[in-house]
Amino acid sequence: MNITLKVWRQKNAKEAGNFVTYRLQDISPDMSFLEMFDVLNEQLIGKGDEPVAFDHDCREGICGMCSMMINGRAHGPTRGTTTCQLHMRSFNDGDTIVVEPWRAKAFPVIKDLVVDRTSFDRIIATGGFISVNTGSAQDANCLPVPKDDADKAFAAAACIGCGACVAACKNASAMLFVSAKISQLALLPQGQVERESRALNMVKQMDEEGFGSCTNTGSCEAECPKEISLENIARMNREYFMAILKK
Amino acid sequence: MNKFLASSLGKKTIMALTGLFLVLFLVEHLYTNLLLFAGDGGLAFDEASHSMVHNVFIRIVEVFLFLAIILHVYQAVMLTSENAKARPVKYAVDGTGKTASWFSRNMGLTGAMIFFFIVVHLYNFFVPYRITGSVGPDGHETLSHEVAEALENPWYALLYAVSVIILAFHINHGFQSAFQSLGMNNKKYSPLYKRTGTALAIIFGLGFLSFPVLFYFSHVTGFDILNWNQ
Ligand code: HEM
Ligand code: FES
Numbered sequence: 001m002n003i004t005l006k007v008w009r010q011k012n013a014k015e016a017g018n019f020v021t022y023r024l025q026d027i028s029p030d031m032s033f034l035e036m037f038d039v040l041n042e043q044l045i046g047k048g049d050e051p052v053a054f055d056h057d058c059r060e061g062i063c064g065m066c067s068m069m070i071n072g073r074a075h076g077p078t079r080g081t082t083t084c085q086l087h088m089r090s091f092n093d094g095d096t097i098v099v100e101p102w103r104a105k106a107f108p109v110i111k112d113l114v115v116d117r118t119s120f121d122r123i124i125a126t127g128g129f130i131s132v133n134t135g136s137a138q139d140a141n142c143l144p145v146p147k148d149d150a151d152k153a154f155a156a157a158a159c160i161g162c163g164a165c166v167a168a169c170k171n172a173s174a175m176l177f178v179s180a181k182i183s184q185l186a187l188l189p190q191g192q193v194e195r196e197s198r199a200l201n202m203v204k205q206m207d208e209e210g211f212g213s214c215t216n217t218g219s220c221e222a223e224c225p226k227e228i229s230l231e232n233i234a235r236m237n238r239e240y241f242m243a244i245l246k247k
Numbered sequence: 248m249n250k251f252l253a254s255s256l257g258k259k260t261i262m263a264l265t266g267l268f269l270v271l272f273l274v275e276h277l278y279t280n281l282l283l284f285a286g287d288g289g290l291a292f293d294e295a296s297h298s299m300v301h302n303v304f305i306r307i308v309e310v311f312l313f314l315a316i317i318l319h320v321y322q323a324v325m326l327t328s329e330n331a332k333a334r335p336v337k338y339a340v341d342g343t344g345k346t347a348s349w350f351s352r353n354m355g356l357t358g359a360m361i362f363f364f365i366v367v368h369l370y371n372f373f374v375p376y377r378i379t380g381s382v383g384p385d386g387h388e389t390l391s392h393e394v395a396e397a398l399e400n401p402w403y404a405l406l407y408a409v410s411v412i413i414l415a416f417h418i419n420h421g422f423q424s425a426f427q428s429l430g431m432n433n434k435k436y437s438p439l440y441k442r443t444g445t446a447l448a449i450i451f452g453l454g455f456l457s458f459p460v461l462f463y464f465s466h467v468t469g470f471d472i473l474n475w476n477q
Contacts, residue, residue, distance in 0.1 A: 006339075019339065072342025098340045105333050170343045170352050171330035175255075203256055212333030213255040213326055215354060216424040217347035230427065231437075237256055237430035244251045 001027040001088055004096040005040065007052055010109050013116075017109065019098070029089035033076060034059060034066060036088055053112040059084040061225065064160030067167065068113055069100040074164035074223040082162065082225040102163050104172035105210040119209040120161050120177065126205040127198035128181045130190045143189060153187040156180040158226040165220035165228075171212030176220040178206050179236035180228045186239050196243035203240055258322055263425035265319035270418060270447065272312055277454045284461070286476025289391020296390050300377070320362055327355035350416040351424075357417045364410035371397050395473055398462035407459040415452030419445055 003024045010017025024043075027036055034056050041051035057063040066083040070076040076086040091097060101109045106119040145153075157180075165176035182199055185191030191198070214233055221230045251257040279299075282292040299305045343352055350357060372393065375382040382393045398404045422444030426432050432440065465472035 008339075069338060069340075069342075072338055072340035073345065074342075077345075100338055100340070103334050103336050103338055105335050168343070168346060170334075170347070172333035173330070203254055207255050210333060212330035213259055214428075215326070215330070215351070216420075216427045217343070217351040219343050219346040222346035231433055234427050234430045234432035237259070237428060239430075240254075240256050241260075241430060244248075 001029055001091070001093045003027050003036070003088070003091065003094075006096065006098045007113070008100045008109075009052070009112055010101075011111065013108055013110055017112075027088055029087065031088045032059070032084055033068070033070070033086040033088065034084050053110075053114045055114050056084060061085045062160060064162030064225075067102050067115060067117075067163055069102060069167055071098055074102075074168040075162075075225055079222070080225055080227045082160075085225075102167040104163075104166050106172070106174070107163060107166060115163070117161070117163050119211075120163065120174070122209065123174070123178060123202055123205045124161075124181065126201040127194060128185070128202065130185060130194065132190055132193050134190055145188060149187045152231075153184050156184040156187070156228065156232055159184075159224075159228050160226060162225060164223050164225060166211060168219040168223035169212065169214075170217060170219065171215060173214045173220070174206050174209070174211040175214040175233050175236065176224060176228055176230070178202050179232035182236045182239055183232045186235065195239070196247050199236065199239040199243040200247060203236070258326055259428040261318055261322050262326065263428035265315040265322070266421050267425050268311070268315045269319060270422060272315075273418075273451055277451060280458060281454065283391055283394060283458070283473070286472075286474060288477060289389055289395075289473045292391045292394075293389050296376070297384060316365065320358070323355060323358050348420070351420045354417065354420065357413045360413050361410060361417060364406060364414075367403075367406065371403070391473060394458070395462055395466070398459055399466040401463065404459035404463040408456055411455035411459075412452055414455070415448040418451060419448035422447060 005022045005024060006019045007022060008017055009020045022040055024036065024040060027039065031039070034054070037052060037054060044051045055065040055067055057065040059066070061082045061084060064082070066075070068075065068083045070083070070086070075081055075083045076090065078086055078090050099113065101107075101113045102115045102117075104115075107115040107117055110116050159177060159180035161177060163174075163177070166172050166174050169176075182202060185198060186195055216230070216233075218230060221228065252261070279292065279295050282295055283289060285291040372382075372390070375386070375393065376390055377383075380386055382388050382390055388396075398407065423432075423437070423440040426436070426440040461472055464470075
């Protein structure tokens with residue numbers, strides 16, 4: 001495949017960036033999108049140019065690092081995939097592909113396609129944990145959790161904190177992420193101790209980080225590589241209302 | 248409470264509650280307006296309008312209605328501008344059209360158009376009927392005739408028609424969105440909210456559309472729609 005890439009290049013957080021066009025020949029349709037970038041970077045290094053900086057780690061869709069806005073879509077056009085799981089066969093020979101970093105006030109660009117997502121870490125630090133001592137692995141019968149709750153908690157816990165929800169949302173809202181974290185713990189017995197303070201503190205931190213507010217467009221759910229449901233946002237709102245009433 | 252109202256979720260709650268209240272008001276408004284088609288020379292409509300002015304309960308609700316509009320618009324402006332600020336650098340390629348409907352992404356714009364219409368609408372009917380008194384029992388014209396006259400103007404009829412279509416789409420997204428904001432969505436009830444919202448949008452859309460369309464054509468064709476039953 002022959003591909004024309006328009007990639008956002010930006011030296012560092014302070015300098016202005018711009019798009020640079022690269023032409024790539026003989027790209028295998030079976031390559032992942034990141035492998036295609038590896039090929040590009042090999043060529044750039046060979047020419048003595050600066051390679052394109054992009055985040056990646058596991059390359060198997062579980063770490064959430066590989067943030068790229070591809071033709072205006074978070075992690076590219078396919079549903080429920082991260083960029084590392086996106087293959088070149090999703091594109092056509094001769095395509096021009098525009099690749100940009102996540103854009104959000106709370107996700108400043110560090111370099112090229114790499115953004116600073118520590119705002120997510122700070123949100124987690126305010127409540128995305130449990131402080132009860134759960135001891136060593138218990139007999140399952142000691143923790144009677146309804147299957148339905150366990151499934152919902154598990155589905156919410158699938159969130160890998162990649163930031164695609166923020167990137168895809170027209171308001172750069174982080175509510176899908178925050179609601180997944182709140183839901184995952186609110187649904188299980190271990191999460192009850194900090195249930196109210198968690199909802200209050202995580203929402204407060206989310207607001208302080210400068211994310212937008214949800215207007216229920218549904219872009220986040222459509223772009224989430226783990227297909228986290230909007231239902232979680234409704235649950236977060238409920239958790240928050242209850243916490244406000246109690247505290 | 249202050250903490251709540253200042254939070255993003257608090258603001259969303261206000262949007263949702265005021266939005267749903269406005270939907271409720273539209274039910275009443277559509278019902279009264281439909282009396283214009285009773286064919287009795289506008290009598291039923293004029294009487295209903297008149298008795299509402301003298302109903303204490305309605306007058307109290309009216310205060311809340313104005314408050315709701317002001318809060319809804321104020322919060323809409325705040326939310327829309329804050330949300331725009333959350334992404335200072337825009338994308339070169341905007342892909343949101345592939346993941347969310349146009350109307351869900353442009354509630355601020357459709358809201359602003361509705362607001363413009365509300366202002367014109369109040370100026371046309373509320374002001375002469377309730378403030379200057381030039382229309383109504385003591386005025387030179389009944390309210391129903393004022394409506395018929397206003398809708399003889401093709402530009403006003405067009406503005407009315409376009410605005411109510413936009414309102415229908417605003418409600419189609421807004422109604423189910425309000426339940427999501429209020430934390431009431433789940434797999435079981437979401438389809439119900441969605442279908443109810445769409446049904447309301449169609450009823451309000453077609454219902455309110457009937458006034459500019461029928462009154463304008465009654466003017467053009469000379470068919471006296473206010474008196475068809477007499
Ligand atoms: C009769 C008139 C109106 C009705 C029935 C109505 C109804 C609604 C409803 C039910 C919502 C959903 C609330 C939510 O998402 O939680 C909504 C949202 C919204 N409305 Fe209205 N509205 C009206 C007029 C207006 C006006 C005049 C404006 C602005 C100037 C406006 C701007 C907005 C905006 C920006 C939203 C999106 C807010 C969000 O989703 O967070 N609306 N409206
Ligand atoms: S690199 Fe880990 S999810 Fe893509």
